[in-house]
Amino acid sequence: MPIAPARVAEAAELAGRIEHFTVLVDGEVAVAELAACAEARGVTFPVMLKVDCGYHRAGVDPDSAAAVALAARIAGSRGLELCGVLTHAGHAYRCRDAAEITTVAEQERSVTVAFAERLRGAGIAVPEVSIGSTPTIALAGDLSGVTEVRPGNYAFFDAFQAAIGACALDDAAFLVAATVIGSHPERGVALLDAGALALSKDEGPRHADPECGYGVLLDPAARRPLAGVRLTALSQEHGHVCGAAAAIAALPVGARVLVVPNHSCLAAALFDRYAVARGAEVVAEWHPVRGW
Amino acid sequence: MPIAPARVAEAAELAGRIEHFTVLVDGEVAVAELAACAEARGVTFPVMLKVDCGYHRAGVDPDSAAAVALAARIAGSRGLELCGVLTHAGHAYRCRDAAEITTVAEQERSVTVAFAERLRGAGIAVPEVSIGSTPTIALAGDLSGVTEVRPGNYAFFDAFQAAIGACALDDAAFLVAATVIGSHPERGVALLDAGALALSKDEGPRHADPECGYGVLLDPAARRPLAGVRLTALSQEHGHVCGAAAAIAALPVGARVLVVPNHSCLAAALFDRYAVARGAEVVAEWHPVRGW
Numbered sequence: 057m058p059i060a061p062a063r064v065a066e067a068a069e070l071a072g073r074i075e076h077f078t079v080l081v082d083g084e085v086a087v088a089e090l091a092a093c094a095e096a097r098g099v100t101f102p103v104m105l106k107v108d109c110g111y112h113r114a115g116v117d118p119d120s121a122a123a124v125a126l127a128a129r130i131a132g133s134r135g136l137e138l139c140g141v142l143t144h145a146g147h148a149y150r151c152r153d154a155a156e157i158t159t160v161a162e163q164e165r166s167v168t169v170a171f172a173e174r175l176r177g178a179g180i181a182v183p184e185v186s187i188g189s190t191p192t193i194a195l196a197g198d199l200s201g202v203t204e205v206r207p208g209n210y211a212f213f214d215a216f217q218a219a220i221g222a223c224a225l226d227d228a229a230f231l232v233a234a235t236v237i238g239s240h241p242e243r244g245v246a247l248l249d250a251g252a253l254a255l256s257k258d259e260g261p262r263h264a265d266p267e268c269g270y271g272v273l274l275d276p277a278a279r280r281p282l283a284g285v286r287l288t289a290l291s292q293e294h295g296h297v298c299g300a301a302a303a304i305a306a307l308p309v310g311a312r313v314l315v316v317p318n319h320s321c322l323a324a325a326l327f328d329r330y331a332v333a334r335g336a337e338v339v340a341e342w343h344p345v346r347g348w
Numbered sequence: 349m350p351i352a353p354a355r356v357a358e359a360a361e362l363a364g365r366i367e368h369f370t371v372l373v374d375g376e377v378a379v380a381e382l383a384a385c386a387e388a389r390g391v392t393f394p395v396m397l398k399v400d401c402g403y404h405r406a407g408v409d410p411d412s413a414a415a416v417a418l419a420a421r422i423a424g425s426r427g428l429e430l431c432g433v434l435t436h437a438g439h440a441y442r443c444r445d446a447a448e449i450t451t452v453a454e455q456e457r458s459v460t461v462a463f464a465e466r467l468r469g470a471g472i473a474v475p476e477v478s479i480g481s482t483p484t485i486a487l488a489g490d491l492s493g494v495t496e497v498r499p500g501n502y503a504f505f506d507a508f509q510a511a512i513g514a515c516a517l518d519d520a521a522f523l524v525a526a527t528v529i530g531s532h533p534e535r536g537v538a539l540l541d542a543g544a545l546a547l548s549k550d551e552g553p554r555h556a557d558p559e560c561g562y563g564v565l566l567d568p569a570a571r572r573p574l575a576g577v578r579l580t581a582l583s584q585e586h587g588h589v590c591g592a593a594a595a596i597a598a599l600p601v602g603a604r605v606l607v608v609p610n611h612s613c614l615a616a617a618l619f620d621r622y623a624v625a626r627g628a629e630v631v632a633e634w635h636p637v638r639g640w
């Protein structure tokens with residue numbers, strides 16, 4: 057995300073310790089702060105200029121005169137080095153299928169490349185053109201003019217990505233193992249020992265599947281979705297599974313299930329250890345880097 | 349939550365290391381597993397029997413013959429010690445005001461005490477009667493017959509508890525400091541550098557306040573809600589603030605805000621360090637225990 061002005065001094069420290077350290081900006085305030093800090097400390101900040109390719113969250117308007125002026129200011133500042141332009145097509149998450157994603161992917165590429173060309177036409181060097189979001193990179197076709205892709209949670213995928221057509225459910229590599237701790241076929245409810253603290257509480261792709269619930273329940277042996285049940289609610293430590301009596305009866309107390317979370321980035325951040333499995337066998341334990 | 353049968357061996361290990369270690373049960377399967385493990389290892393498990401006081405998530409039905417039979421089975425099992433009965437009035441979270449919470453609080457107490465009395469009438473010793481949920485304990489009046497209260501997130505409270513009348517907004521002690529990294533009065537949007545990884549993604553008390561968004565934004569000096577703005581959406585690392593042009597103009601890039609999260613339990617679990625403040629002064633740093 058674009059750097060907060062108050063974080064510039066911290067960024068200067070990091071830039072001295074990390075080989076490839078790039079700062080993201082999309083506005084005057086942070087650029088002025090960075091330039092002043094670079095001058096005061098005698099350091100150089102590599103800078104990427106964020107451009108809005110249609111998500112309308114962060115990034116400069118690629119058609120504005122202000123965007124070119126900001127790029128020129130970065131390029132002309134002693135202590136700042138304009139490495140390139142960067143975008144994130146977060147609006148791809150609003151797509152409902154692969155065809156829609158493919159359209160956004162081409163928009164992400166073409167808007168960003170055109171902006172780079174516009175800057176180059178104004179005499180500003182733009183070495184890098186960086187694009188990235190999980191859905192668009194999963195389905196990107198043409199990458200002409202792009203020098204870097206940031207593939208989001210491509211390593212893990214999740215139930216959200218599967219629902220909008222960015223991957224198959226089988227591609228989801230981050231699974232939460234849970235155990236049934238309550239089973240009440242007569243009221244159509246089972247309880248899992250995995251709630252919001254294990255799965256996070258992302259509402260999921262409700263625009264594409266209003267019945268998506270909080271993740272997809274898999275049979276741990278077949279790795280296929282459990283028929284007739286949905287993970288309809290999460291409380292802090294419990295997952296609430298709803299279904300017809302027969303489907304709940306197939307989930308007695310003690311049964312194991314796997315959950316494909318809605319948003320693997322948020323769920324993965326809740327764990328200090330990952331068990332790495334090949335088929336049913338755990339072959340390694342990973343300790344992810346966490347923290348702020 | 350009620351113990352998963354597969355966790356019984358792990359519980360036996362912990363029981364040997366922790367002075368007061370109690371296992372929660374609400375069904376036959378876990379009781380049988382615990383009794384078998386206790387016999388095999390020659391250990392004794394202190395057990396609390398969970399009762400459903402109206403939330404209908406976990407717990408035995410207090411009016412059922414099966415509930416008394418399960419209590420008798422625990423009390424009569426070598427290796428199991430029935431310490432008492434326990435409930436959680438999670439349905440208090442569905443309340444809209446203090447009066448509704450007070451009614452649920454009395455239900456939580458009276459149902460649980462009556463169940464304990466019923467067991468005692470059947471000749472079963474019930475030393476402890478334990479109740480607890482954040483809203484009900486915040487507003488509990490009569491505690492007759494209760495020996496233990498578990499006050500939930502009473503230490504922190506949050507925007508959810510304030511919205512349903514369990515506390516005042518001023519009582520919320522867990523705040524997330526954030527910085528404005530984008531400000532667009534013309535489109536009525538500002539961006540914070542705090543998203544779902546800082547605040548969690550709890551939907552909040554929408555039943556009591558459909559406009560609640562993902563937390564309450566406070567002025568960091570006055571500690572009062574910022575007028576005319578709402579935290580309407582969270583992406584992974586960004587908070588999206590919406591409001592009229594003038595309200596957004598009062599949040600320029602670099603401005604600091606404090607966020608009262610919807611659900612402090614989930615948000616607090618995302619941080620490895622807490623800065624403890626008295627007024628504006630940070631007086632200590634706490635390192636919470638995390639993990640599974």
